[in-house]
Amino acid sequence: MSRRSLLLALVVLLLVWQLLAIIVHRPILPAPWEVLKAFFLALPGELGKHLLSSFWRVLASITLGIVAAAPLGIAIGQSASLSRLLSPLIYLLYPIPKVVFVPVAILFLGLGDLAKILIIFLIIFFQILVLVRDQAAALRPELILSVRSLGAGRRALFRFVYLPATLPAIFTAIRQSTGTAIAVLYVAELFATKYGLGYYIYITGSTLFDYPAMYAGILAMSLLGLGLYFGVDWLERKLCPWLFVHPH
Amino acid sequence: MSGETFVEVKGIDFSYPHQPPLFEGFSWGIRRGEAWAVIGPSGCGKTTLLYLLAGLLKPQRGEILIAGNPLRRPRPETALILQDYGLLPWDTVRGNVALGLRIRAFYGPDGLHAPRTPLPGKPEALVDFWLQRLGLQDVADRYPSQISGGQKQRTAIARALVLRPDLLLMDEPFSSLDAPTREDLEDLTLELQAEAGLTTVVVTHSIEEAVFLGRKILFLGRPPHTEAIVIEGTKPDRSHPDYLKTCSLLRDMLNAVRRG
Numbered sequence: 367m368s369r370r371s372l373l374l375a376l377v378v379l380l381l382v383w384q385l386l387a388i389i390v391h392r393p394i395l396p397a398p399w400e401v402l403k404a405f406f407l408a409l410p411g412e413l414g415k416h417l418l419s420s421f422w423r424v425l426a427s428i429t430l431g432i433v434a435a436a437p438l439g440i441a442i443g444q445s446a447s448l449s450r451l452l453s454p455l456i457y458l459l460y461p462i463p464k465v466v467f468v469p470v471a472i473l474f475l476g477l478g479d480l481a482k483i484l485i486i487f488l489i490i491f492f493q494i495l496v497l498v499r500d501q502a503a504a505l506r507p508e509l510i511l512s513v514r515s516l517g518a519g520r521r522a523l524f525r526f527v528y529l530p531a532t533l534p535a536i537f538t539a540i541r542q543s544t545g546t547a548i549a550v551l552y553v554a555e556l557f558a559t560k561y562g563l564g565y566y567i568y569i570t571g572s573t574l575f576d577y578p579a580m581y582a583g584i585l586a587m588s589l590l591g592l593g594l595y596f597g598v599d600w601l602e603r604k605l606c607p608w609l610f611v612h613p614h
Numbered sequence: 615m616s617g618e619t620f621v622e623v624k625g626i627d628f629s630y631p632h633q634p635p636l637f638e639g640f641s642w643g644i645r646r647g648e649a650w651a652v653i654g655p656s657g658c659g660k661t662t663l664l665y666l667l668a669g670l671l672k673p674q675r676g677e678i679l680i681a682g683n684p685l686r687r688p689r690p691e692t693a694l695i696l697q698d699y700g701l702l703p704w705d706t707v708r709g710n711v712a713l714g715l716r717i718r719a720f721y722g723p724d725g726l727h728a729p730r731t732p733l734p735g736k737p738e739a740l741v742d743f744w745l746q747r748l749g750l751q752d753v754a755d756r757y758p759s760q761i762s763g764g765q766k767q768r769t770a771i772a773r774a775l776v777l778r779p780d781l782l783l784m785d786e787p788f789s790s791l792d793a794p795t796r797e798d799l800e801d802l803t804l805e806l807q808a809e810a811g812l813t814t815v816v817v818t819h820s821i822e823e824a825v826f827l828g829r830k831i832l833f834l835g836r837p838p839h840t841e842a843i844v845i846e847g848t849k850p851d852r853s854h855p856d857y858l859k860t861c862s863l864l865r866d867m868l869n870a871v872r873r874g
Contacts, residue, residue, distance in 0.1 A: 506698065508696050508697075508698045508700050509700050509701075509702070511665075511670055511694070511696065511700065512694060512695075512696050512699075512700025512770070513700065513702075513713070513717075514670065514688055515668055515670065515688050515692065515693065515694035516693075516713060516714040516717050516773070516774075516777070517688065517690045517714065517717050517718060517721070517727040517728055517777075518717050518727070519721075519726075519727055521720075522717045522720050522721065522727070525720065526702070526713065526716065526717060526720075527702070530702070530704045530705075531704065533704075606704065608703060608704045608705075608757045608759070611756075611757050611759065611760055612760065613759045613760060614759060614760050614761055614762060
């Protein structure tokens with residue numbers, strides 16, 4: 367995808383929005399320029415604080431998710447007995463929509479960041495765990511044997527084979543789960559909290575009736591998702607250059 | 615008769631779980647500097663024998679001695695080259711050639727994963743030397759997916775030889791390559807063997823390759839193998855009458871096994 371085609375798509379989106387705003391012609395659908403004005407006015411102030419606290423929650427969850435799930439996924443992927451032990455458990459827990467645990471997490475952990483981070487962490491944790499496990503299990507035994515024959519024991523195999531081999535799976539998992547993670551963050555931030563985009567959108571829309579500000583919040587949340595998505599893409603190009611070369 | 619026995623297989627038994635035995639009281643000896651080929655039909659256990667020599671599998675009975683020491687785990691001085699190259703797809707040709715050196719640096723000279731005596735010369739210089747020697751300098755910064763099969767196998771050979779092994783084990787190393795590339799790499803293997811005085815064992819199902827690369831040939835028929843059937847090889851000259859005679863002898867032996 368070229369930058370030009372992305373820019374073109376953005377222009378088309380804005381035009382459709384503008385057109386809809388003209389047709390609907392009600393305060394609940396302000397025109398794009400009105401929202402952009404509200405967005406840039408509010409960003410250095412309140413909106414920025416809300417955006418940052420949402421961003422921090424997602425980033426903390428992703429980091430914790432990688433740190434916890436990647437080594438466990440590698441361990442399960444390379445050990446048949448560990449896989450026999452834990453895979454049924456993962457099979458049962460993976461499909462559960464983690465958003466239903468939001469009230470439980472809040473009851474146990476209170477209204478602070480911890481409950482919100484935990485829920486998003488759970489979503490990302492299982493996605494990374496499953497993809498990394500499958501990637502590690504799919505490594506050809508010949509590759510492992512030949513690296514072992516170069517002197518590699520368990521630790522060196524982890525460092526020189528399993529870690530780089532599963533890096534793309536981590537990126538894919540994050541890409542796949544950011545959408546859900548941010549949707550769930552929105553829900554989690556609806557519950558009494560002081561800062562967070564979910565709260566901002568809710569308050570500006572249903573209490574203050576400041577629709578341009580509400581849309582500015584929606585825009586900020588979209589940009590958060592988009593930024594994470596592009597950030598992951600960028601990191602993957604930096605850290606996994608072999609995925610982007612022309613084959614023989 | 616010259617040279618000491620370097621690899622000594624002493625009365626080993628080996629079978630995979632729930633499978634009929636492949637080796638029963640099997641003994642075999644390799645002297646330092648010898649070039650061996652191991653040939654047999656598929657399923658005869660020739661790859662298993664190579665993995666046993668590599669220390670990747672353990673015999674259920676008997677033992678294997680290399681340079682007088684019982685083999686309990688992969689030796690850092692033994693190199694193994696497989697048919698599917700075993701290259702890291704995420705590293706360049708240079709990175710792959712340097713892999714063994716990086717693993718050694720990772721552990722340090724502990725005598726277990728890496729020999730106690732460090733290699734002479736700087737790692738970068740060693741890698742450059744072997745890239746040059748195998749004609750890989752122009753593709754050094756490419757990834758395995760970007761080079762030909764012959765170049766991949768050259769990379770695997772460079773990666774093995776950079777560690778200065780004393781025993782080189784090869785499992786069907788050239789069988790997925792086209793004929794000119796295969797002969798080219800067979801010639802190169804002989805050159806490298808002569809240069810370094812390497813002890814080599816090449817497992818193959820190709821009669822021509824066995825006779826070309828093996829100054830001695832171990833024939834494995836139908837398992838279980840209880841004794842080593844050894845055929846004296848010939849000079850590596852593909853058009854010499856002796857070479858062709860040994861080829862047809864092996865062909866007859868293989869056909870006899872196939873007919874049962």
